[in-house]
Amino acid sequence: MNYGEFGGQYVPQELKEKLNEVEKEFLSAKEDEEFMKEYRYYLKQYAGRPSPLYYAENLTNHLGGAKIYLKREDLNHTGAHKINNALGQALLAKRMGKTHIIAETGAGQHGLATATVCSLFNMKCTIFMGEVDVKKQNTNVQKMRLLGAEVVEVKEGERTLKEAVDVAFEYFLKHMDCFYLIGSSVGPSPYPEMVKFFQKVIGEEAKQQILEQENKLPKALIACVGGGSNSIGLFNDFIEDKDIDIYGVEGAGKGTDVGKHASAIYNNKIGIIHGMKTYVMEDENGKIQDAYSISSGLDYPGIGPEHAYFHKTGRVKYDSITDKEALDAFKLLTRIEGIIPALESSHAIAYGIKIAPKYNKNDCIIINLSGRGDKDLETVLSETPSKSTTNA
């Protein structure tokens, strides 16, 4: 499946055949009422959906602009939106008779969700994770191991998410009998479409919930973008509502101007990464550059192909938030609402803090709170001088 010029299947022929098998099964499963019934059953009874749409009154009053609603994906089982997609793809793998699942992970949330569904469906699980992220997100690594997953530390390159995906693909090429459960709306077709399909429940619920609570649609939507799964999940059902402003927020790291960032859109360069054509951080010789963000889940040099299409067509505005802005938003939301957000989600909150005052008090905006911050406490505390830790 292509999105304008973006997407596609830039992979070796033998992998194309495997991907086409997955696509065929996916297209039949999504039309199969029994499959969808089982998927919805696990979303509700296992993951805890629907997730609430919470009116953040304190944050709204503090900022003095539009009413801010938070879509609480942090309250899902395993603490993030990743479980929606992991359940869907694991059910598909089961339907295909697969018994071994592999996955990449950055922040560990997708690895944790995958290890969890593998326990649930009694499947073997191998997770590839960069050595840097293994250290940074150690709680999630411990949880994955407790769940019975093998966590393979990837020591190549920057030792973060990009290399974890590289090695997962290499493994998949050698072991094509396993099922590669990709965690974001990236990779060769049919993954971006499949991940969106299993994440679009976020936006479907949010639309119904905002209509119930406000009797009108929001003026704006905001979500952070690593590969782009929580964002595409929220945006999908609102894309045709042309009056709604939609914002995708990448990691600006230490600043896009100093070059240490994770904004694939920033340099406006189109290339190939992980089997898809999209915007990618690459130098003038076409070499992929190292991405950097304080948040492991945003630390990725590409962006999902549908986001590339939305950027090119102007339907979604992509911007970025620095580590410092995200940390400040993390602390503000924690103190003012009693909700500790994931560092990834803190980027979306920070962007909301910037733009909410520009909207009218009668307007409302929805921010996707993609995950909870338990995994990030060490990172946040190490970035916070001890004096301000107690008073932050």
Ligand SMILES: Cc1ncc(COP(=O)(O)O)c(C=O)c1O
């Ligand atoms: C809580 C959370 N939010 C967002 C992301 C970014 O991924 P995506 O852009 O696929 O939603 C991650 C990735 O690990 C995550 O853990």
